[in-house]
Amino acid sequence: MMTTEQQVITIGMIILGTVLTRFIPFWLFPADKPTPAYIQYLGKVLPAAVIGLLVIYCFKDVSLTAGNRGIPELLCAGITMLLHFWKRSMLLSIAAGTISYMVMVQMVFQ
Amino acid sequence: MKNNNHLRAAFRAAFPHTIPIMAGFLFLGIAYGIFMNSLGFSAIFPILMSMLIFAGSMEFVAANLLLLAFNPVQALLLTLMVNARHLFYGISMLDKFKGTGKKKNYLIFGMCDESFAINSSVKVPEGIDKGWFMFFVTLLNHSYWVTGSAIGGLFGSMITFSTEGLEFVMTALFVVIFTEQWMSQKRHLSALTGIGISAACLILFGGERFIIPAMLGILGVLTLMRKPLEKGEVSTA
Structure with a gap:
């Protein structure tokens, strides 16, 4: 077990690491200098890809071979997506997807 | 007063976009506070960590790190790896954060997954200050997370849960943003x-x-x- 001082240093390192990953791009490519064309291109195409990465990131603890085999997660992600294609209301899609999931894990897949 | 009005307008435009995150962050924040409480940390730990780290998944990892042997270099390297995706967020936001003045440092500091997802995908309505809109999205999300952690850390032992599955709200949020981008x-x-x-x-x-x-x-x-x-x-x- 660490001393309180060591815990504070450890937390400091985690803060430092997080801040670094957030600030580095802005230090490397300051606003007052022209950003290289390649980085500008990445800035345009990356957001769509990164949101895709975030969707998959939510499934990182889901196992396809154990437990519910990811069935409730995939089903409810599908419900959310279809509802959004249909009604295009952010809150409705999110609420319906989340409530379906809660019902499924609490009552259907136990 | 004019200054106040455009702040209020930006806040009013930003708030609805953060409602799903309020649900998710209060829930996850409370869960985090309870988790820290169960590991024997006083409430000040989850509160300060949520304020200063503000990277949900890393804070759960941090809780476990604090129970291991002291190894600050490993803590730093692990953080860089877990949070490496932020590099992509930064590159994506280089342009959008331009011209936001002093707020820019806070926009970058508070750029968690959810704030990035909203700020990178929402078209800020006509007549609303883009910088203040993104500032309030970030600030609201940050305050939901700290509030949740504080509640969990302070009252964790008193809360009993029947909300299993509520954490899916974050998945649903990202799925919706993905779909929204796809449609546009x-x-x-x-x-x-x-x-x-x-x-x-x-x-x-x-x-x-x-x-x-x-x-x-x-x-x-x-x-x-x-x-x-x-x-x-x-x-x-």
Whole structure:
């Protein structure tokens, strides 16, 4: 077990690491200098890809071979997506997807 | 007073976009506070960590790190790896954060997954100050997370849960933002690259270590596709 001082240093390192990953791009490519064309291109195409990465990131603890085999997660992600294609209301899609999931894990897949 | 009005307008425009995150962050924040409480940390730990780190998944990892032997270099390297995806967020926001003045430092500091997802995808309404809009999105999300952690840390032992599955609100949020982007874009190569390569890497490398290979893969494919993508229109805005 660490001393309180060591815990504070450890937390400091985690803060430092997080801040670094957030600030580095802005230090490397300051606003007052022209950003290289390649980085500008990445800035345009990356957001769509990164949101895709975030969707998959939510499934990182889901196992396809154990437990519910990811069935409730995939089903409810599908419900959310279809509802959004249909009604295009952010809150409705999110609420319906989340409530379906809660019902499924609490009552259907136990 | 004019100054006050445009702040209020930006706040009013930003708040609705953060409502799903309020639900998610209060819940996850409370869960985090309870978790820290159960590990024997006083409430000040989750509160300060949520304020100063503000990276949900890393804070759960941090809780476990604090119970191991003291190794600050390992803590730093692990953080850099878990949070490496922020590098992509930064590159994506270089342009959007331009001209936001002093707020820019806070926008960057508070750029968690959820704030990035909203600020990068929402079209700020006509007449609303873009910088203040993004500032309030970030600040509201930050305050939900700290409030949740505080509640969990202070009252954790008193709360009993019947809310299993509520954490799916975050997944649903990202799925909706993904769908929204899909509907507003004519070309889907970038979105398909992101989801396809990440899914392949998750299956190949597992949940603990798929992010770095996925990021490299996405970078590689998007670099190879630069010519064809730039020839067509790359409207991702």
